[in-house]
Amino acid sequence: MGGRPQPAGPPLRDLYETSALRERAVSESPDGPGHGPGSTVPTVTERSATGRRSRTEPGVGRPASEVRDLQAAFNAAQLAMAVVDREGKVISANQALGALLGAEPARLTDEPAADLVGLGQDSRTWAAYCEVLRGRSERLRCTQRLKSPDGHSVWADVTVAPLADSRSVLMSVADISDRRDLQARLRHLQMHDPVTRLPNRALFFERLAAALDTSVHPRGSTGRIGLCYLDLDGFKAVNDTLGHRVGDQLLSAVAQRLAHCADQAGYGRRGGHLVARLGGDEFALLVEDSTGTEQLSALAGSVLATLQRPFELAGQRLSISASIGVVERVAAGTTATALMQAADTTLYWAKADGKARWTLFDPERNAHRMTRQALASTLRPAVEHGEFTLEYQPLVGLGDGSVRGVEALVRWRHPQFGTLAPNRFIGLAEEDGSIVELGRWVLETACRQARRWQLEHPDAPVFVSVNVAVRQVWDSDLVADVAGILESTGLPPELLQLELTESAVMGSAGRPLQALQALSDMGVSIAIDDFGTGYSNLAYLSRLPVSTLKLDGSFVQGFRDEEHPNPADETIVEALVQLAHRLGLTVTAECVESAEQADRLRRIGCDTGQGWFYSRPVPADRVSALLGPHPAP
The missing domain is CATH 3.30.450.20 (PAS domain)
Structure with missing residues (x-):
């Protein structure tokens, strides 16, 4: 020394x-x-x-x-x-x-x-x-x-x-x-899952934070990071039927295969990977210093393949699969929260697309999802702020070309995304329940406008047709709402038609059936919208207080080509029209876009037509000009 x-x-x-x-x-x-x-x-x-x-x-x-x-x-x-x-x-x-x-x-x-x-x-x-x-x-x-x-x-x-x-x-x-040594043992216990012995959620996020710290990346590093986020399809069924002991054995076996899969891919030799159990049946494979999406896609594919091989556990032969969300991006500027949100979203896509697959993060698809979330968060206040407006599309008599009625179509004038059609927000409104408030506003606005047209054209009054979601029937007193609106606006009940989809009224019983019957007794017409695309069980037509069938536009598509018509479409439409007429119902054909279609529908016997051939949806002030006779095709 x-x-x-x-x-x-x-x-x-x-x-x-x-x-x-x-x-x-x-x-x-x-x-x-x-x-x-x-x-x-x-x-x-x-x-x-x-x-x-x-x-x-x-x-x-x-x-x-x-x-x-x-x-x-x-x-x-x-x-x-x-x-x-x-x-x-x-x-x-x-x-x-x-x-x-x-x-x-x-x-x-x-x-x-x-x-x-x-x-x-x-x-x-x-x-x-x-x-x-x-x-x-x-x-x-x-x-x-x-x-x-x-x-x-x-x-x-x-x-x-x-x-x-x-x-x-x-x-x-x-x-x-x-x-x-004691601290190291305690840390290992704290940072590892006792069932699979894999790193747990705490250690995973610790390593993830270190991997995203670009200030400590070694020279020659790619500066990229990749993540495969997966959960097992059908694991709950294993737990419920075979018990948690077998479920834990399955999780342990899955963990071994995942670790072996990562090692076989070469990550273990470089130490640039982490296989972790995040909780339940969720696992993550973190790839530090990633070389790109091809590397992550190959890893996800090998994980799917290895997990699809049967497991032999406790005398049972178990087959499972996994859904995997794959995210790969530059580490600089990426946060752990943003990476995990992207991985969670992509995993959801993989399950929604059918499970037993991997899905790569798509910025465009995510942007649509973010737009959907933004719309959902502002939907309720938009009703209060007066951001919605109505347009009207005529329903024209195929025999004389006159306007018999109009369908009210709601539009959302969104301050950020512009004017949005119903298909962009009606589903969201049904999910969060705001469809009740929005539907009530549409109904009242359309009835008030129809009353104005009745006063302006007393000799040729037109009815207004309003779409009603099934949730409006369940979550509100639709009968009381309609009765109150008709009374406050002065619109006669016979000038109001309510449209419900075929799937909404299929098998109606109890409260919905009672509501429809009460509305019909009140004098309000009930129409089945998009008829022919749902269950198409014709037996319920005789039990429901329905007055009109609106044929879905897909049937009319085959009427476009006069030289090469689709005979099956014409046969189906003709049969539906005849059946409806025998039951005392009128028939409206949707999506009429040409004179040839209108003429053939008239010959078959359809009562009214609706589509761009007659008019696109227009504001209320332009409907008055259309209330005169329309030239017959």
Whole structure:
């Protein structure tokens, strides 16, 4: 360990006297003390300007017995210690330090203390150590990794602090290896899942945060990150039917296959991967330093393939699959929250697309989803703010070309996205329940406008047809709403038609059937919209108070080509028209776009037509001009 051999360490009093008699001028290198432990550390002059020793010098005035006691306690202490002068050289070391370092204490004298415990290996630690030696700092405490005499590593808690009434400092070295081992074991338990032994959610996000910290990326790194986020399809059924013990065994087997899959792909050799269980049946494969979407796609494909092989557990042969969301992007500017949101969204897409597949994150699809969320969050306030308006599309008699009625179609004049058609927001309104408030507004606005037309054209009144969602029947008193609106607007009930989809009225019973019957008894017409696209169970037509069938536009498409008509479409439409007429119902054909279609529908027997051939949806002020007779096709 360097230093010259000595028979025994000097007593503390002699050490103090020797230290006090050394005069060292303050001499600092122009580059400062940051060059390592071998450089000269400036010391404080130990004599006053008069040349006399300071009265606070240790040992002066102390009884010899006290000094001997201090020396004995120093040598017998279980804590490894050394007295160090202001140049950083060991003045005296005790037996515990010698045993820790595998050297006789006397051999440590005059050795640079920093070298013994590695204080010069880190520039910040070295600078803090020098500050203590200069008397500018009260204490240095750090954890160092040392080599024990038998070659094993030893973790030590090193403290350096000035001695009271002395020009020296005391360095103590405590072996904390057992404590570090315990902390490591506790951390492993804290950061790993007990069922699969994979890293858990906490460790996953710790590694993810480190991977996204671009300031520590090594040279040559791609600067990209990839994530496969998956959950098992049908795992709940395994738990429910075979029990949680088998479910845990399945999770453990899945974890082994995922880890093997990642290793086979080569990530294990580079250490740039992490397979983690995030909770339940959710797993994540984090790929640091990704090379692109092809790499992640290949990994996702191999994961699907390995999980689709049957599992043999507890005498059972289990087959499962997984849905995987794949995200790959540049690490710079990406946050853990944004990455996980993208992964969660993509996993949802994979399940919505049919499960047992992987899906790559699509920015355009995500933008549509974000727009949908933005619309959903502003839908309710939009009704209060008056952002909705109505347009009307005529329903024309195919026999005489006159306007019999109009369908009210709601539009949303969104301040950010412009004018939106019903298909952009009606589904959202049905999901969050705002369809009740919106539907009530549409109904009242359309009835008030129809009453104006009735007063303007008393000889040829037109009815208004309003779409009603099934949730309006369930979540509100539709009968009371209609009755109140008709009374407040003065519109006769026979000039109001309510349209419900075929699937909404299919199998109607209880409250919905009672509501429809009450509305019909009131004089309001009930129409089945998009007829022929739902269940097409004709038996319910005789049980419901329906007055009109609106044939879906898909049937009319086959009437476009006069030279090559589709005979099947014409046969189906003709049969539906005849059936409806025998039941006392009228028939409206939707999506009429040409004179040829209108003519053929008229010959078949359709009562009214609706479509661009007659008019696109128009504002209320343009409907009056259309209320005169329309030329027959």
